[in-house]
Amino acid sequence: MSVQAADKLKDKFGDTVLETIEFRGETTVVVKKEDIVAVCAFLKEELGFNFLTDLCSVDYMGQAPRFMVVYQLYNIGTHTQLRVKAPVEESDARIDTMCGVWGAANWMEREVWDLMGISFNNHPDPRRILMPDDWEGHPLRKDYPVQGPDREPYQDRTE
Amino acid sequence: MANFETMTINMGPQHPSTHGVLRLVLELDGEIVRKATPHVGYLHRGIEKLSEHRTYHQVLPLTDRLDYLAPMHNNLGYVLAVEKLLGITDQIPERAQVVRVLLAELTRLKSHLVWLACHALDIGAMTVFIYCFREREHIMNIYEKISGARMTSNYFRVGGLSADLPAGLEKEIRDFVNSMPEHIKTYEGLLTGNKIWQKRIKDVGVLSAEDAIDLGVTGPCLRASGVDWDLRRDQPYSGYENYDFEVVVDDGCDTWARYHCRLKEMREACKLIHQALDKLKPGPILADVPKVVLPPKQETANTIEGLIHHFKIISEGFKPDAGEVYVGVENPKGEVGYYLVSDGSPRPYRMKIRPACFINLQALPKMVEGSMIADVVAVIGTLDIVLGEIDR
Amino acid sequence: MGVEETLGNNIITTSLDKVVNWSRSRSLWPLTFGLACCAIEMMATGAARFDLDRFGVLFRASPRQADLIVIAGTVTKKMLPVIETVYEQMPEPRYVIAMGACACSGGIFDTYSTVQGVDESLPVDVYIPGCPPRPEGLLYGLMKLQEKIMKEQNSFGASLGVGERING
Secondary structure, X not given: OHHHHHHHHHHHHHHHEEEEEEEOOEEEEEXXXXXXXXXXXXXHHOOOOOEEEEEEEEEOOOOOOOXXXXXXXXXXXXOEEEEEEEEEOOOOOEEEOOOOOXXXXXXXXXXXXXXXXXXXXXXXXXXXXXXXXXXXXXXXXXXXXXXXXXOOOHHHOOO | OOOOOOEEEEEOOXXXXXXXXXXXXXXXXXXXXXXXXXXXXXXXXXXXHHHOOOOHHHHHHHHHOOOOOOHHHHHHHHHHHHHHHHOOHHHOOHHHHHHHHHHHHHHHXXXXXXXXXXXXXXXXXXXXXXHHHHHHHHHHXXXXXXXXXXXXXXXEEOOEEOOOOOOOHHHHHHHHHHHHHHXXXXXXXXXXXXXXXXXXXXXXXXXXXXXXXXXXXXXXXXXXXXXXXXXXXXXXXXXXXXXXXXXXXXXXXXXXXXXXXXXXXXXXXXXXXXXXXXXXXXXOOEOOOOXXXXXXXXXXXXXXXXXXHHHHHHHOOXXXXXXXXXXXXXXXOEEEEEEEEEOOOOOOOEXXXXXXXXXXXXXXXXXXXOOEHHHHHHHHHXXXXXXXXXXX | OOOOOOOOOOHHHHHHHHHHHHHHHOOOOEEOXXXXXXXXXXXXXXXXXXXXXXXXXXXEOOHHHOOEXXXXXXXXXXXHHHHHHHHHHOOOOOEEEEEOHHHHHOOOOXXXXXXXXXXXXXXXXXXXXXXXXXXXHHHHHHHHHHHHHHOOEOHHHHHHOOOOOEOO
């Protein structure tokens, strides 16, 4: 069913769908970030993926584009999963918010902004959520040291 | 319309009823809450970042400390995700799968006992707290006999279990589970017919089904709003498709419905434990995948392949193929999922934990605005939040 | 060190000191300050099996009414100012127990957001290692604190306002 959803997405959106990947029985669709809201609204209204399970980001430092924003979706009616990914460049780390489609995206996007530094256009509440409000830096990025910027790496543990 | 001035007060992070370090900023108009804003992050320990610097085996104890009231479920979700990434899900032996289900349901009982204890304690029923913790001590004894630790068990391994169940434990588990329905009846006797309890939680914290799905709420909070969704039945893992249990759904949408939902889930957990004990047969507990699973001690000491595999797995770790998976399990609090991205190295490239309580807590403002401040305490209790999972 | 004004070291004052120490150590009232997993073991210690009430321990919700703070769980940088505020609100004499590996030294969380041990900002009296420590461990730590309190000198004098308590 998720494969059919991916095919329907390709039929409707054409060039926006950059890639479809099958791995261990899961379907992932990579789409352009400009049309992400339209894609997700289509998935929710037409194909029944009404549940946003998770919204996160991955930092592929060294590759271009650097970031990938990942949306895990469920279709509660047919018990299927689908993953939608949108690549985001480091120079323009912005993407449209999903709060209009699913209310669950609110805090998840705040966390992505807090830990990874990708900002969401038109987010109703763009504040840090897990780190203190005056924290500098985005800890989950690959170039942020795990022990924090103000400590010596313990026992030369730099990896 | 009269001109109201609201009073902003701060609840927490040090507060007896916030179940941990949760901070709520409430705007009050007398006793009515006009706006509630949760502030989290006071327990953010950087587990996701830390997991990028540990091998897959070393990340396992970190997952215990997420939802520390249901540690075996966190372990189970992580182990299932890594097994899916490796592609060895169908090689897990049956005994390991049955023990996993058995311990997962025992953990569900353990977590719901703490939920009931703390929920009742916040509302004022202290006896229930003492009774529930007394039952919980039995489960902690069982945990200790199996894994060595009362709480943070770290018992499951990628490929099966770390050690087999000790002899005689099945009888102890069976005796305990036979006694549980009586205890649940005692709790119900203390609470369900109690007029104070009913007045405190009926029509409190109402969350409709549409709001619940829109906000991503899972677990008993979703099922008590009438949505029939349980990962054990709808996306089965670890052999759950072979068990006979009822998914508890209630249409009430309020705290009263969630209370009944979780109590019934405790009874269903007892049923599942009986079924798992009946299915238990002797057999291996670890999959036969030498590159991933530690060999038994005799092989490590006596054969060269065993020694090499042991050395490689401990010093370097195993290397899954590059790719990404997402596995969710039905934690007592909701759906806890692990999104693992691998780049072929022995450390996870990215581990994202889908925290059930974090997303359930998003629904708090909707459930609480318009009610009285005493209801805030009841709603926090019914959402059953654990700050370790919210903040990771 | 130096000349501290005390009530003297004769048989009467030392016996009075012992009475004060004995009553303080047998009725320690901790603040409900659970942070993470160790808090659950602290609750289990307070429950029926490993009863804390028989030690005179009564959990108080307000720091103004507590004389012991058990830091049970991981201390993060966001939470540290809150802990310091709460500690300052406690009246003297006040004691600190660091329960669990995270409070003692940061535990397994050697990360950007975790304070590596609460003794970076609070004076800790007793460290209880473990992850989480068993309830018996917490009880042992409590008893060690009681022994430490019993060894204090000039407690009676300090309670009257003459001089300071001297730790034994």
